[in-house]
Amino acid sequence: MSAADLDARDPLAGIRAEFDLDPAVSYLDGNSLGAPPRRVADRLDDVIRKQWAGRLIQAWDDGWWDAPERIGDRIGPLIGAAAGQTVVCDSTSVNLFKALAAAVRLQPGRDEILVDARTFPSDGYIADGLAGFTGHTVRRVDPVDMPAAASERTAAAVVNHVDYVTGRLHDMPAITDGLHAVGALAVWDLCHSVGVLPIQLDGCGVDFAVGCTYKFLNGGPGAPAFIYVARKWLDRFEHPLTGWAGHRDPFAMSSDYTGSAGIGRARAGTPDILAMSAVDAALDIWDLVSIEDVRAKGLALGDFFFECLDELLPSASVLTPRDPARGHQVSVAGTAAQLKALAGRGIIGDFRPPNVLRFGLAPLYTRYVDVERAVHGLVSVQTG
Ligand SMILES: Cc1ncc(COP(=O)(O)O)c(C=O)c1O
Numbered sequence: 001m002s003a004a005d006l007d008a009r010d011p012l013a014g015i016r017a018e019f020d021l022d023p024a025v026s027y028l029d030g031n032s033l034g035a036p037p038r039r040v041a042d043r044l045d046d047v048i049r050k051q052w053a054g055r056l057i058q059a060w061d062d063g064w065w066d067a068p069e070r071i072g073d074r075i076g077p078l079i080g081a082a083a084g085q086t087v088v089c090d091s092t093s094v095n096l097f098k099a100l101a102a103a104v105r106l107q108p109g110r111d112e113i114l115v116d117a118r119t120f121p122s123d124g125y126i127a128d129g130l131a132g133f134t135g136h137t138v139r140r141v142d143p144v145d146m147p148a149a150a151s152e153r154t155a156a157a158v159v160n161h162v163d164y165v166t167g168r169l170h171d172m173p174a175i176t177d178g179l180h181a182v183g184a185l186a187v188w189d190l191c192h193s194v195g196v197l198p199i200q201l202d203g204c205g206v207d208f209a210v211g212c213t214y215k216f217l218n219g220g221p222g223a224p225a226f227i228y229v230a231r232k233w234l235d236r237f238e239h240p241l242t243g244w245a246g247h248r249d250p251f252a253m254s255s256d257y258t259g260s261a262g263i264g265r266a267r268a269g270t271p272d273i274l275a276m277s278a279v280d281a282a283l284d285i286w287d288l289v290s291i292e293d294v295r296a297k298g299l300a301l302g303d304f305f306f307e308c309l310d311e312l313l314p315s316a317s318v319l320t321p322r323d324p325a326r327g328h329q330v331s332v333a334g335t336a337a338q339l340k341a342l343a344g345r346g347i348i349g350d351f352r353p354p355n356v357l358r359f360g361l362a363p364l365y366t367r368y369v370d371v372e373r374a375v376h377g378l379v380s381v382q383t384g
């Protein structure tokens with residue numbers, strides 16, 4: 001079937017109109033920065049003109065102060081988290097620091113942290129940075145080998161749900177169970193899976209998770225991230241960034257810190273209301289679509305990408321698995337110069353060293369014609 005026919009039959013095709021995208025551009029980098037939902041601009045206008053200008057500081061009592069928990073609970077259904085376990089705040093890196101610090105604190109006598117050897121570098125840097133304070137040994141292990149590598153020495157393991165380079169999807173239930181079998185805690189990084197595939201954090205018994213909102217959740221550049229703390233750990237969740245926003249009674253201005261009783265204790269400082277309002281507005285799109293439909297289209301876009309490559313560029317070296325154990329991207333070997341040449345043709349992907357071209361497939365706005373154009377573009381930049 002042609003790309004145009006596939007687009008014509010796509011039940012999600014109409015959702016693209018929710019985004020401010022140039023039809024002439026094939027935007028295939030939603031796995032790095034999502035596209036702008038039109039409703040975000042309207043919401044920010046409202047927050048600035050009506051809430052900030054209209055209510056001034058009184059707006060904190062009109063829903064600003066509680067926005068991190070409220071918006072966290074809107075992300076909850078996308079990650080299989082019942083209410084009260086997810087809060088939106090800080091960056092993924094900062095939230096990972098909090099989650100990992102709390103995890104090792106829960107595991108006295110265990111002296112090792114495992115880190116996904118193929119993770120986005122920041123996760124490894126954070127683990128190393130924390131270990132510099134706690135004295136833990138950090139060992140880098142492929143997620144597939146984590147259950148076998150973990151032992152009674154392992155306090156916690158940081159695992160990516162979807163590998164940011166290849167798009168490989170890791171088996172959350174099996175890896176989590178494997179870690180738990182030796183008493184290690186599981187900390188999942190959902191940056192590349194949230195908003196593209198169904199996730200069951202509660203169902204898998206995951207201990208902690210972090211993720212960003214600026215990729216497939218389209219919250220905008222630098223949008224705040226989220227952190228999930230499983231209900232079973234909420235009472236004992238202790239992290240070192242004990243700022244006033246996580247205090248049980250922040251406006252009492254007590255000189256002693258007592259953490260909030262719930263997920264609020266994962267907060268540290270004042271919430272960035274403008275950025276958070278953008279995330280909130282972007283999440284409205286999930287009132288129109290289901291994650292199951294998004295997942296089905298994401299896999300279909302990937303299958304179509306592989307078909308086009310087989311037909312037009314069989315010599316391509318494809319890094320992304322063809323089976324459904326993948327997220328929503330297709331990665332092929334290539335160069336930074338090729339990426340630049342593609343951008344000159346209106347095809348936007350990204351390059352990750354040393355030799356990977358990544359093409360993100362965001363089912364809310366990616367069209368089959370975008371995939372077809374990307375493969376035609378790859379053919380022309382490979383053949384000169
Ligand atoms: C898998 C993964 N983890 C962590 C990060 C870091 O996120 P942040 O910049 O919000 O700290 C990113 C992207 O930047 C990422 O892709």
Ligand SMILES: Nc1c(O)cccc1C(=O)C[C@H](N)C(=O)O
Pocket residue numbers: 031032033120164222
């Ligand atoms: N957050 C980013 C940024 O501010 C600029 C450029 C890229 C990013 C990214 O998020 C990169 C992304 N985590 C990746 O998968 O490579």
